[in-house]
Amino acid sequence: MTSVINNPLDYSSKLKKGEVSTGTTIMAIPFDGGVVLGADSRVSTGVYIANRVSDKIAQISEHIFVCRSGSAADTQALTDYVKYYLSQLSIETGRPPLVKVAAHLMRQLCYENKNNLMAGVIVGGWDPVHGGQVYNIPLGGTIMQMPFAIGGSGSTYIYGLVDASFQENMSAEDARALVKKAISHAMARDGSSGGIIRTVVVRAEGNDRDYTPGNQLPYGPAGW
Amino acid sequence: WKGKIKTLVKSYNKINNSTMSEVTESIKSNEPSAVGGFSFDNVHRNRMIENLAKDSNSVLPQATKTGTTIVGLVYKDGVVLGADTRATNDTEVAEKNCEKIHYLAPNMYCCGAGTAADTEMTTKMISSQLELLRMNTHSPSRVVTAFTLLKRKLFQYQGHISAALVLGGCDINGPHVYQIYPHGSTGKLPYTTMGSGSLAAMSVFEQGWRENMAENEAVELVRRSILAGVFNDLGSGSNCDTCVIRMDGTVAYNRGDVTPNPVQPLRDGISHSSKLSISAGTTPILSTKHQRFPVTLADVDVVEA
Numbered sequence: 241m242t243s244v245i246n247n248p249l250d251y252s253s254k255l256k257k258g259e260v261s262t263g264t265t266i267m268a269i270p271f272d273g274g275v276v277l278g279a280d281s282r283v284s285t286g287v288y289i290a291n292r293v294s295d296k297i298a299q300i301s302e303h304i305f306v307c308r309s310g311s312a313a314d315t316q317a318l319t320d321y322v323k324y325y326l327s328q329l330s331i332e333t334g335r336p337p338l339v340k341v342a343a344h345l346m347r348q349l350c351y352e353n354k355n356n357l358m359a360g361v362i363v364g365g366w367d368p369v370h371g372g373q374v375y376n377i378p379l380g381g382t383i384m385q386m387p388f389a390i391g392g393s394g395s396t397y398i399y400g401l402v403d404a405s406f407q408e409n410m411s412a413e414d415a416r417a418l419v420k421k422a423i424s425h426a427m428a429r430d431g432s433s434g435g436i437i438r439t440v441v442v443r444a445e446g447n448d449r450d451y452t453p454g455n456q457l458p459y460g461p462a463g464w
Numbered sequence: 465w466k467g468k469i470k471t472l473v474k475s476y477n478k479i480n481n482s483t484m485s486e487v488t489e490s491i492k493s494n495e496p497s498a499v500g501g502f503s504f505d506n507v508h509r510n511r512m513i514e515n516l517a518k519d520s521n522s523v524l525p526q527a528t529k530t531g532t533t534i535v536g537l538v539y540k541d542g543v544v545l546g547a548d549t550r551a552t553n554d555t556e557v558a559e560k561n562c563e564k565i566h567y568l569a570p571n572m573y574c575c576g577a578g579t580a581a582d583t584e585m586t587t588k589m590i591s592s593q594l595e596l597l598r599m600n601t602h603s604p605s606r607v608v609t610a611f612t613l614l615k616r617k618l619f620q621y622q623g624h625i626s627a628a629l630v631l632g633g634c635d636i637n638g639p640h641v642y643q644i645y646p647h648g649s650t651g652k653l654p655y656t657t658m659g660s661g662s663l664a665a666m667s668v669f670e671q672g673w674r675e676n677m678a679e680n681e682a683v684e685l686v687r688r689s690i691l692a693g694v695f696n697d698l699g700s701g702s703n704c705d706t707c708v709i710r711m712d713g714t715v716a717y718n719r720g721d722v723t724p725n726p727v728q729p730l731r732d733g734i735s736h737s738s739k740l741s742i743s744a745g746t747t748p749i750l751s752t753k754h755q756r757f758p759v760t761l762a763d764v765d766v767v768e769a
Contacts, residue, residue: 256623260649283651288663291643291651312649317619356622 255358259311260285263432265394265423266296266307268364269406269415270372270387274443275364276412278419279307280394280427281435281451292435301326303442304342304365309392310379311358318359322346339365343375343383351381362389366442394426394433401425412441420452424459502621531699533661534564534575535689536630536641537673538654539682542710543632543639546686547575548661548694549720550701557701560727563719565707569594569605570715572633573707574614577659578626578646586627590614607633607640611650619648628658634711661693661700668692683708687722694724701725 255261263284268277279296282289296308298316300323308315322345326337343363350359364374376389388406390398402422410418420437427433437457441448454460531552536545547564550557566574566587572594576583590613594605611631618625629644643656655673657665668689677685683706690704704722709715 256647258645259623259647260645283649285645290645291653293653294651311647313619313623313645313647316615316649 255311258285260290260313261311261432263394263430264296264309264392265398265426265430265433266309266362266391267395267402267419267422268307268362268374268389269410269419270364270374271410271412271415273372274366274412274441275305275372275374276415276419276439276441277305277307277362277364278416278423278437278439279392280423280433281438282433283312284432289434294435295438297438297440298323299447300342300363301330301337301365303336303367303444303447304339304363305440305442305447306342306346307362307364307391309360314357314359315361318346318349318357318361321349336367338367338369339363339373339375340367340370340385343373343377343385347375347377347381347383350377354379354381360391362391364389364442366444368444372442390422392426392433394423394430397429398422398426412443416441417458421458424457427457428460502625531661531697531701532564532577532659533657533665533690533693533697533700534577534628534630534659535657535662535665535669535686536575536632536643536655537669537682537686538632538639538641539677539679541639541679541712542634542708543641544679544682544686545573545575545630545632545707545709546690546721547705548690548700549703549705550694550699551580552699555698560702561720563705565705565717567591568610568631569598569633571604571635571709571713572607572610572631573709573715573717574610574632575630575658577628577630582625582627583629586614586617586625587629590617604635606635606637607631607642608635608637611640611642611644614644615648615650618644618646623647630656630658632707632709634709634713639709639711657689657693659693659700661690661697664692664696665689679708679710683721691722691724 261284263282264280266279268275277297281293281296283291283294298306298308298319300306300319306319308319322342325345326342329341330337342365346361346363350357358379360378362374362376366372374386374389376384376386376391378391387408388402390402405418416439419439423437436454437452439450531550532548534547536543545565549561549564551559551562562580564575566576566584568574568587568591574587576587590610593613594610597609598605614629614631618627623646626646628646631642631644633640641653641656643651643653643658655669657669672685686706687704693700694704702725703720706718706721707715
């Protein structure tokens, strides 16, 4: 299949015309015994909201989740690939996969195909070896393990808030409250983020999926 | 325009001193052969023809786009799909009554917006894959299977197949409605609209949709949303088709469920000269002759190769 040859020096791969984007604010914070992941729910094509209640936190293994931002098609395909590789790996090794392995598989796909993808993801999960971990994989395919990670177009508005509010060794409830607060603030300022806040708390005993409706956010425009 | 394409191809051949087969061979040797489905061997040839057409000021045929309003929603006992029936070629209406609700499986139908050929052929391909799978597994197709097959194919072609689909059906896990975009991204929703008239249709849905609606309410809501697209969007028009797929396995495909734009009154309004309608007997018959045509039945032996 012939394709248009882009300028090889043009690293900023933009969304193609009509392509659907998860505008987004995504966030993940590990705690002792697990990890909290959070995301908004807005998916847009240009200025129209294609899906106002989408689920951007995809499960790739029993205790490993991925927060997706960037092109919806690219991140959905990436998630499917990594889910497939991880399930093969867990059959071959006979063990649940490590979060580090999942993150590196994702990073390899993002880096090797950086010219054709627009995907910024946060891989977060729990495994019995290293506990709760969070890996940030922005555009281009860098991988960074971090004490907390934020991503997506709305994250630029909450760097200050999260830097000031974050503390080491938070409990699950505090981490979840911080995630909800930060994402609310991002949704208030970023046009590409909105809808509801979805959160997932991953623990060894099991995962807890929850959502906060758009009119019950901890912070929002006056009058709600 | 067929004659024009032939002369353009001939002039291209003369310029390049090669036959069409040589050109396609050289392309084929670089790419692995695809098993079934789409083949992009003619992209190079088409680009050459377009460049030649630019030089000689001729007009090439355009792909028909379905402007479109398509919708789908989940109600208490199943799903209801709806679509308008206008197919456009830029600003011209190419087809006043086309079918946009495509059959995928006995329990699944798919509405298509975008390039008419792309939606038609993509749904046909996945429908045949589903039928083969049903033969192999001896069980009814699941909506999520069609959904995955469609999104994988569309992602593979990176948006070049311009097909935006609303997939709806019922299976062992309940009624489902999915939206699938040309680049391969998808969403699972209780109600969705796509196409150029999607904004008009979505406004009706957002105001009227509730959980566990009765069938007559659901169909009425779908009709209103499609009519919103038909009357407020230039890319949608003519009639409204609906398709109700129920959990008990029955399907009600209503082609032309609502026809608010009848064409016959417009045609009747045109006054023709009476000279154009010639009654029988105007031309005098001078003589009649009947002759039997001899027909012989021949026995043909089928030889097995």
